[in-house]
Amino acid sequence: MQLNDEQKVDEAVERRRFLGLTAAVAALGLTATVSGCGSLGGDAGDVTLRLVAADYDLTGGDTTKKYWNDLVVAFEAEHPGVKVEVQIESWDDVDRKVAEMVKADKAPDIAQIGAYADYAAAGDLYAADELLSIPVQANFLAPLAAAGEHKRTQYGLPFVASTRPLFYNQSLFDDAGIEPPTTWDELAAAAGKLKDNGVRTPFALPLGPEEAQAEALMWMLAGGGGWTDGTDHYSVDSEANVKTFDWLKKNLVGKGLTGPVAPGKLNRKAAFAAFASGEVGMLNGHPSLLKEAAKKGVKVGQVPLPGIDGRAKAAMGVADWIMGFKQNGHRKEIGDFLNFAFNDENVLKFAGDNDLLPVTVSASTRMETEPEHANLRVFLKTLPDSQLPPVGKTSWAKVSENVKQNIGKAVTPAGRPAEVLGSIGRAATAAENAE
Incomplete structure (x- = not known):
């Protein structure tokens, strides 16, 4: 029938x-x-x-x-x-x-x-x-x-x-007399105190080509945005996403709080290795990093990712x-x-x-x-409400590669977040339309 x-x-x-x-x-x-x-x-x-x-x-x-x-x-x-x-x-x-x-x-x-x-x-x-x-x-x-x-x-x-909560080096935090942040402003203030206390990389921001699409999504979600909108169409250069990268450029990168390697050149593997060696104050972490840090005697603290005014409304899932x-x-x-x-x-x-x-x-x-x-x-608590990249789109592989190669430019001294995200967004929409 x-x-x-x-x-x-x-x-x-x-x-x-x-x-x-x-x-x-x-x-x-x-x-x-x-x-x-x-x-x-x-x-x-x-x-x-x-x-x-x-x-x-x-x-x-x-x-x-x-x-x-x-x-x-x-x-x-x-x-x-x-x-x-x-x-x-x-x-x-x-x-x-x-x-x-x-x-x-x-x-x-x-x-x-x-x-x-x-x-x-x-x-x-x-x-x-x-x-x-x-x-x-x-x-x-x-x-x-x-x-x-x-x-x-x-x-x-x-x-x-x-999922990816915020990891911090407990010993470096204790030495600087700071508590784990719950908002972006607190995160920037903590990074500033770590820098004043001699920490080489207060916050590691890996926007290099290894996994920039994931690092970017974590920040976008914390800022109320994401790769797609409520209709599942790409919204790379949404107002929320542009504001997020404006904040990163002004409050972390521009103030020298992301270490000696430019975020667009820093890959996740190198950031994780530096954290496990005790050289990084904070980064967005992954479960596999816990064992590596423990092997080298680094005491790791974990808290949910901060958002603009409090805990991020959504965490990234993978x-x-x-x-x-x-x-x-x-x-x-x-x-x-x-x-x-x-x-x-x-x-x-x-x-x-x-x-x-x-x-x-x-x-x-x-x-x-x-x-x-x-x-x-701490990872389990955020997983049921997490948001994943748009992996169900056949265009995502192409869009993701574009992000990996280019999104780090948004936080360079000469970079304009609206222009960089706009360029990526236009290419994403074209790829989506070709699906």
Whole structure:
């Protein structure tokens, strides 16, 4: 029976309502245990799934490989007839290698990588509701599920996430007699006192080409803006964003509070290394930095990002993605594997081992109460209300690259934030219109 447009809308509304109810159940710790998804269909007989995944081990070890090997052994024991072959690649290579596989008509069945939108737009991926049971799909944290949508259908399944609170060097703050800031004015005042106390880089502002699009978004959100507006169209040069970069230029960069390296030349990796070495007073931090700082004896304080008049109304969230490719036709088996991978034990194991955040309501609830994850609680508090970059847009990769190369110019001595953001914004709108 063919559904008319009104019936299709009603059906979609009912499904979303059910997903919302199930998410509420999950939040109470009552999420159903899922072992397979037998109603999804698929070919009978032995099947081998190929999984390509990114390496999260920052020390060059094999913890990522061990995680997937252990998960595969457990999954195969419950699903006779299905084998999973895992290929681990570095973050430097994994996105490119998957792209090459897809271009050569040799797509993996499952890829755990940094972006999904191009594959979704090309029709290469299964939608989330073609793979996951309703309890599993409903258990994703809302902002992460929304960020996984391309044209209102979820294709990207969040794998792990993080947020970025303000990190500060507790010893440097104690020496200068200052408290952690809660507003932009307090942040600038604290940075000034750190400078007066001999701190080389009071506030590290990495707007270099490594990850400027993320650093910029954190400040935009704190200033009431963002990359997109309420209609999900680019608004790079909005009044709020221009005011934010005017403030950065005048109150931090212009007063010599961002250190000897110009923000447009400073990459996140270098900023983090300097913080871990005790040379930086404050920066917008990442969970992985906690261990590195602790190894070198730096005591790290964490507070939510300050906003103009108080705590920022929204924090930036970041997610990595896992997805199922259609090419080999293994929908049922891919679904079985992903439903298994998203149980609480597996989600918590990977997130906890890598100082990252779980992507599901039930696993997040557990992490909040388990003492071994106490250092991640400040990140967890901001994740449910976080905003992610517009990763569901196929234009975002191009826009993001433009941002990386150019947004640092907005805070140079000769830079004009309105002009720099306007140029990026016009290019973004053109790229969006070409989608």
